[in-house]
Amino acid sequence: MKVSIIRNPVAGGGKHGKAWHAAHGAFVAQFPGLEVHESRSSGDAIRLARAEAERGCELIIVAGGDGTISDVVHGVLTSGRPDTPLAFLPIGTGCDFVRNFALPKDPAEIARRIAAAAPRKMDAGLLLARDAEGREQRRYFANIASVGISGEIVDAVNAPGRRKILGGPLRFLVFSVLAILRYRPYAFDILVDGMRVHEGRLAIAAIANGAWFGGGMHVTPQADLADGFFDIAVMREETVIGLLGLLKSLYSAGHLGHPLLSFHRGRRIELRPQDPNRFPVEVDGESPIRGGFVAEIVPGALTIRT
Ligand SMILES: Nc1ncnc2c1ncn2[C@@H]1O[C@H](COP(=O)(O)OP(=O)(O)OP(=O)(O)O)[C@@H](O)[C@H]1O
CATH class of the missing domain: 2.60.200.40 (Tumour Suppressor Smad4)
Structure with missing residues (x-):
């Protein structure tokens, strides 16, 4: 299965560096062959999401805050594969969007939950x-x-x-x-x-x-x-x-x-x-x-x- 993480390295004020290494390990354990793509500037996650969707990625995991999620949503919905499934690892400041899902705090638990989750639709x-x-x-x-x-x-x-x-x-x-x-x-x-x-x-x-x-x-x-x-x-x-x-x-x-x-x-x-x-x-x-x-x-x- 082709799985990619799109990560914003400056989300959450860039304070997630150390925690990210542990989280990355937990996600690789669930999704062997996982690729990580980092946004390089404001809005870059739009381009990355479009590219990942169009090369046939089967799951894009967004590691970032609300701005990164928004960029990835825009990128996927303006790509040739708008039904590419998305999942979320919140590492932003406000992280308001993911409050709708009551995700666990531990990234390893989030990784397990995503791996077990069936795809579903949202607006x-x-x-x-x-x-x-x-x-x-x-x-x-x-x-x-x-x-x-x-x-x-x-x-x-x-x-x-x-x-x-x-x-x-x-x-x-x-x-x-x-x-x-x-x-x-x-x-x-x-x-x-x-x-x-x-x-x-x-x-x-x-x-x-x-x-x-x-x-x-x-x-x-x-x-x-x-x-x-x-x-x-x-x-x-x-x-x-x-x-x-x-x-x-x-x-x-x-x-x-x-x-x-x-x-x-x-x-x-x-x-x-x-x-x-x-x-x-x-x-x-x-x-x-x-x-x-x-x-x-x-x-x-x-x-x-x-
Ligand atoms: N490499 C980068 N350098 C500078 N800015 C970036 C980079 N990658 C992404 N960005 C921008 O960083 C901004 C903030 O990202 P994001 O919203 O994910 O985090 P946050 O502001 O900490 O969290 P929240 O929105 O949940 O409060 C976005 O506008 C995004 O486009």
Whole structure:
């Protein structure tokens, strides 16, 4: 069986070097002949995933965080073999997507679990947008796309040179508080399957396949990776104090009854900006596009073994 790991050596702030050697041994024990391919730069995992799928790889194991998983999902779904099975060894910072699977902590146990797992289907998200020159952009994603404060947070966290400042969940928290203090609400129309569910300024809109983002925030607890729908959380404009309270409650899903929050479910989401600014869009913890977009759920697009 042809099995490859696509590993991001800088995921998790590059702190997984030693643990990686043990993990690698455990995976070779389950998958003899396993190949390891390391991403060399931002976005390189897209190219690697496409190449591995197209050369007939039968299982791609992603060793990285949410950004690497997102890149591999985009690479496989834009390859000639989009049904190539994927599995996950979380070694990132936030690792929000894999929270949906409640994986064991021990890499050897993860390796055994993947080896024993039957392939199953899950949905993917597809974003359709335009770049600054008006060219169409298509971006597949695994977990959540969001705008508003979350877009600003991720843009700030990932700005060049910032990755090294602070590690782990504290990094999200500090940048989240700073972004809330500075946030000037954008105004949007949001349509879910053609129905307008929001008009005006908002704090956050999250279009979710999975249930967690932002390093453990349980934003859409009802989300199901395989139900063929997005769960959408829309948080209207709020005071700074209100937003800081919301931020705290998100970790325990304590935001569910919030009067300014609404939840929706749908297959095609249009996010039309009322402002001309090309605001950042957070996609699986990265900022690959800016400005308005359409998000479509692609039911059963991915094959996974978890
Ligand atoms: N060799 C490399 N050098 C620099 N950046 C890289 C390299 N390989 C991948 N990247 C980029 O590193 C970024 C972060 O990766 P990833 O999301 O996997 O880890 P993380 O940010 O620690 O985890 P999480 O997203 O779960 O918080 C991604 O944007 C990815 O494209």
